[in-house]
Amino acid sequence: MKKILIIFAHPKFEKSRANLALIERLKDESHITFHDLYEQYPNFHIDVNKEQELLEQHDVIIWHHPFYWYSSPAILKQWQDMVLEFNWAYGPEGKALEGKTVMNVITTGGTRDVYCSEGYNSFTVNQFLRPFEQTAKLCGMHYLPPFAVMGTHTLSDEDLENYANQYEVLLDILKSDFKQDALTNCFFVNDLPILSN
């Protein structure tokens, strides 16, 4: 069984309806580690050794965060800057993350239609996530398309329940010996029929 690390970053989790719904469902399972960055490091003083150990102990990494200004909240960038060190995560000796799988799980206020060349955000979510994709590539990790909960301001409780179900299924697939291809040919993994059973 594969071990999953959810690196969660929300500066005001207590007020986030969508993320509360998603996280609430996480079962206290041994193969899933829920790692809450803002709660761990309220002063942004990230313990690099501890973070690297955590990463080494897991096979699948999930960056779970709201989509702020087309990117992640500040602490996740801080985390990348601190933890993904030269010759550990990348560089000639940097093989620590090689072969691991990584993806973003995001929530956005804007709906899916505003994230395209015709919409007022001009680009797709996938395009905005390029820095994460490339970070994964440089570290030798397999990058999967994101799991995106969009238009959160207008979602009903029922909608959120659906997303939470899908997230649960996704985590079940990720822990199994899944095939990369099964999750790659899409914009968002939650578009895939295998998540909606």
Add this chain to the structure above:
Amino acid sequence: MTGNLLFEAIVFLAGAIICVSLAKRVGLSSVIGYLLAGILIGPYVLGFIGEEGEDILHFAEFGVVMMLFLIGLEIEPKNFWKMRKTILGMGGLQVGLTMLLTYGLFVLLGYDSIVALVIAMAVSLSSTAIAMQTIKEKGMMETTSGTSSFSILLFQDIIVIFMLGVLPLMSNSNNDTATLDHSEDLSLLESLPLGFQTLAIIISVALIVVAGRYLIVPMLRKVAKTGVRELLIAAAFLIVFAISYLMEFVGISPALGAFLGGVVLSNSEFKHELESTLEPFKNLLLGLFFMAVGASINFIVIAKNPLTIGGILIAVIVLKAIVLFVVGHMFKLKLDQKLLLTFNLSQIGEFAFVLLSFAFGLNILEQEQMDILLVITALSMSLTPILGMINERFILPKVGTKEFIKRPMDHIAKSQKVILVGFGHFGSTVGRFMRSHGVEATILDFDSNRVDFLRKMGFEVYYGDATRLDLLESAGIADAKLLICATNKIAVAKAITKIVKEKYPHVELMVRTKNRYDAYELLNLDVNNIYRETLDTSLALASDALHKLGFRKYTLNRQVQNFIKYDEASLRRLAAEPKREEDYVFKARKEIEQQEKSLEEDFKRGIVDFDNHWDSEHIRKQLEKSNET
């Protein structure tokens, strides 16, 4: 008798006060003032002081002893060890070369070879009193010329022991006559064979080192615990007297012994306290010493042999100067440093008085020879400050370098100086954290038990009352960039603040306070960096408590920062309000009033729910509102 003694004291003190303040006003060194005072009150001008001048000189030599003790205090053993090469090299070379040339000169002048040798010994020694006083007054202790001068003088202090030991061997007459005159000085040295003399010297030096660590420091701690200040002064004197007595007993120069004692104590926490206690006494005694030198200038002898004396005086000074310049050159001193060294040490020192009168007692010298040489010695000492002034005003500016002011490197090192007052739980945390960044604060603390304990942990802590200006000065406040006041006593913090603001306004103050009430007082003294000891801790606790009740850490963290910012602002606002009488009842009532005021302000502000950042709920409500309209 008493009347006479009082009168003498009045003459000396009045002379010193008038002449030194005049000299200072004209911009001359205080040494010139003292010498002038001595000449004025001496037998040849006003005649207040007659033959007793010699006794006073002997008494005043104690100022030199104290000075060397204080110099020793400033030199830690490891630095002393580092200097061993300069001491032996420069000192040995200077004494050797000077003796050789002087010997040649006086033999050429037709003196008997033994007499010439004695004179050569006397001439090779310089005046620790004058040279070190000048160095200290000009703040040149850190410069190469300062350390070179010091090394040479130290070597001379050591070598003079051997000179005094050799003199009796050179005497043709019976030694007994000499011992009669100088039995006090050299009792043990005389009565023992040479091997035992050396042994006695080694044992007494070891005694000082051991006593310093296991007797003197524990004694000082006991004394400090009594809290009676004058006892500490008494203890300081006891140390210096005891060392001097021991040294005289085994026949070493008391000055050298005192220096060693100083070095031994330089590592103790009482360093600064001893320094500031003895400093004024030392200065006064040195002043007395210079006055005695001035008074001992025998103008009748000068009037009889003006040419001989003038000629020898000039020859000797030039000869010593050349040797010093050459030695400085061999040890690669820069030109201006060489000049400073040369002018500073070119006189004949106070040891000459001792050596010459001892030699006279041994019948090596005749009365006239001794008189002439004593006059030359006194004159050469009197000329030093004048020569130094000529060097400083006319020669050095042409040489162009200004290294003697301060080297840029030193300046940077010194401008980083931090003084930390109070080394309790608060101060030690501050000190530890700064030390982990390579910043070693000069620490002052008044609790000798704590000082002892912390010193065992490897901190550099000194013992003393930091509200005394002289203690702050010996801790180096003049060069400090920061003064951190970590004591919890508001009275101490206020006293230090007032002193520093008045005397050293360039030093930035950072003050710990117990509570807002103390903070108001400091704010009203115009201190900007105020650290309330309870503010951060109480908020950390409150925030952790809220976390245990389910609040998120990051949100709490932001609110704590907001709270501090807001509370600081209200502190400054309330401090500006008019003050009431400092009465206890009023104080208590005022504090309650302020608590109420703070709570009221918190309430008005709506303290927590002000923060809508990243709140999607808030955004949704706003969106709904705009959709409705």
